[in-house]
Amino acid sequence: MAEQETQTAQLTPAEMLTEVNTAIYKVLVGGQSYQIGSRKLTRADLSLLRQMKNDLEAQVNAENQGPLLDNTYVAFFEGR
Numbered sequence: 781m782a783e784q785e786t787q788t789a790q791l792t793p794a795e796m797l798t799e800v801n802t803a804i805y806k807v808l809v810g811g812q813s814y815q816i817g818s819r820k821l822t823r824a825d826l827s828l829l830r831q832m833k834n835d836l837e838a839q840v841n842a843e844n845q846g847p848l849l850d851n852t853y854v855a856f857f858e859g860r
Contacts, residue, residue, distance in 0.1 A: 793839040800836060804829045 791799070803824055813822035 793836050797836040800833050
């Protein structure tokens with residue numbers, strides 16, 4: 781378990797977003813849970829995954845944007 785947490789800590793927000801999107805896809809296509817014989821697998825909660833997706837998208841967008849008001853110009857128009 782500690783190894784998995786270490787791997788997660790090393791992922792960038794963009795990489796985590798890819799993983800979360802994959803998890804969402806698996807829930808949507810394969811269902812929230814399934815059982816094979818006596819074994820049962822329950823995937824992550826879809827609402828939690830969507831919340832994580834929104835947070836990660838915001839982080840990725842923030843990384844991709846330059847400084848606030850970058851490429852902004854000011855024009856002065858004086859009356860005649």
